[in-house]
Amino acid sequence: MTYFDQVAAAASFLKARLGLPAPRIGIVLGSGLGAVAGAVANPVIVPYAEIPHFPGSTVEGHSGRIVAGLLNGIPVVVMQGRVHFYEGYSASQVTFPVRVLGALGIRAVVLTNAAGGIDENYRVGQLVALADHINLMGLNPLAGPNEPRFGFRPGSGLRFTDLSEAYSKALRALAKEAAAEEGFTLAEGIYLAVSGPSFETPAEIRAFRSLGATLVGMSTVPETIAARHMGIYVLGISCVTNLAAGLGSNPLSHEEVFEAGRLVEDRLTRLFERLLPKMAALLEAEPEADAFSQMV
Numbered sequence: 001m002t003y004f005d006q007v008a009a010a011a012s013f014l015k016a017r018l019g020l021p022a023p024r025i026g027i028v029l030g031s032g033l034g035a036v037a038g039a040v041a042n043p044v045i046v047p048y049a050e051i052p053h054f055p056g057s058t059v060e061g062h063s064g065r066i067v068a069g070l071l072n073g074i075p076v077v078v079m080q081g082r083v084h085f086y087e088g089y090s091a092s093q094v095t096f097p098v099r100v101l102g103a104l105g106i107r108a109v110v111l112t113n114a115a116g117g118i119d120e121n122y123r124v125g126q127l128v129a130l131a132d133h134i135n136l137m138g139l140n141p142l143a144g145p146n147e148p149r150f151g152f153r154p155g156s157g158l159r160f161t162d163l164s165e166a167y168s169k170a171l172r173a174l175a176k177e178a179a180a181e182e183g184f185t186l187a188e189g190i191y192l193a194v195s196g197p198s199f200e201t202p203a204e205i206r207a208f209r210s211l212g213a214t215l216v217g218m219s220t221v222p223e224t225i226a227a228r229h230m231g232i233y234v235l236g237i238s239c240v241t242n243l244a245a246g247l248g249s250n251p252l253s254h255e256e257v258f259e260a261g262r263l264v265e266d267r268l269t270r271l272f273e274r275l276l277p278k279m280a281a282l283l284e285a286e287p288e289a290d291a292f293s294q295m296v
Contacts, residue, residue, distance in 0.1 A: 003092055004150070007053075010051050010054055010103075013052050014066065018077070022075070023076055024107040024108065025076050025107070025279055025280065026101040026110070027078045027079065027109070028082055028109065028111045029081065029082075029112055030113035030239070031241070033265055034063050034080045036265055036269045040068070040069040040070065040071050041070045042069045043068065044068045045068075048081075055083045055089055055093045055094075063080040064081045065080050065081070071272060072277060082223070084196065085137060091140065094141065094223070095222050095226035098223045098232075099230070101232070102232055106232055107283045107286075108171065108279055109227055109233070109234055110236075110275075111220050111235070111237070112268070113220045113237075115191060115216060115238035115241065116200070117215060117243050118205055118208055118213050118214050118216055119214040119215075122215075124240055124242060124263075127179070127237055127264065127267065127271070128240060129189070129236065130190070130215075130237070132166060132191075133167075133221050134192040134213055136193060139195070141222045141226045151230065151231060152230065156228075158229070171234075175235060175271070178274035189214035190213050191217060191238060192216045193220060197218065200216055215238050239264050
C-alpha cells in the first residue's frame with residue numbers, strides 16, 4: 001500500500017467515525033495546550049491508536065487523539081497532540097496526520113506549539129503568531145517522489161512548493177483582530193525549527209538570533225510544508241513557554257514547558273472561539289475545491 005493509499009484509508013475511517021458536517025478547519029495542539037480540546041461541543045473522540053496507519057504520540061502533554069465537533073458553532077477537527085521527528089518518526093510519518101486532515105477536506109489549519117523565546121521582549125505565556133519560519137531540522141517532508149494527487153486546490157501538489165507565504169497573512173490579520181477583541185495584542189515572530197530532543201545551547205541561540213529568529217521549537221515546520229503542498233492555508237501560533245538558553249537563570253525542562261502551556265490554555269481557547277467564525281466566513285467566500293477529499 002502506497003503512502004497516498006494509507007492516508008486515504010485513514011481519512012475514510014475517520015469520515016465514517018466522525019459523522020460530522022464537512023469540517024473546513026483543523027487545529028493541532030502542541031505541548032501543554034491539549035486542554036483547548038475541552039471547549040469542543042458534542043465531541044467525537046478517536047484515539048490515534050484506532051486510526052489505520054496513524055502514528056502515535058509518545059510525549060507527555062500530547063494526549064494522542066482526534067477530537068471533532070463544534071467550537072463556537074464551527075465544525076472542527078482537533079488533533080490533541082502531534083508526533084515529532086525526535087520520537088524516531090520519519091518526515092512522512094510526522095506529516096501523515098496533516099495529510100489526513102487534508103483528505104478530510106480541511107481548507108485551513110491552525111498549528112500551535114510550545115516555543116522558546118529568543119526575542120528578549122517576549123514573556124513566558126505570551127502567544128505569538130508565526131509570520132515565517134527557518135527550517136534547520138535537516139529534513140523536508142517533500143523529499144522523495146512527488147505525489148501530485150495530494151494537490152486538491154489549483155496550484156498545489158507540485159514538485160516545488162511555493163513557501164513565500166507559508167503562514168497566511170489573511171489568517172494572521174483575523175487572529176490579531178480576535179486577540180484585540182479579547183483584550184491582548186498578538187505579536188508576530190519568526191519560528192526556527194530544530195530536530196531536538198535536546199534543548200539548544202546558548203551559542204546556538206545567539207546564532208539563531210543573528211538569523212532573524214525570535215522563537216525556537218521542534219515541530220510545526222514539517223506540517224506547514226506538507227499543508228502548503230496540499231494548498232491548505234496555515235496559521236501558526238506559538239506559546240512562549242520558556243526563555244531560550246542563555247536568556248534565563250534556570251535550567252530548561254519539559255516540565256517548565258508543560259506548566260507554561262497550562263497557564264495560557266484559557267486565553268488560547270477564548271482566542272479560538274473568537275477566531276474560528278471569522279476563519280469560516282473567509283473560507284466560505286472562496287470556491288470549493290476539495291476534489292481530493294471526495295476521493296476517499
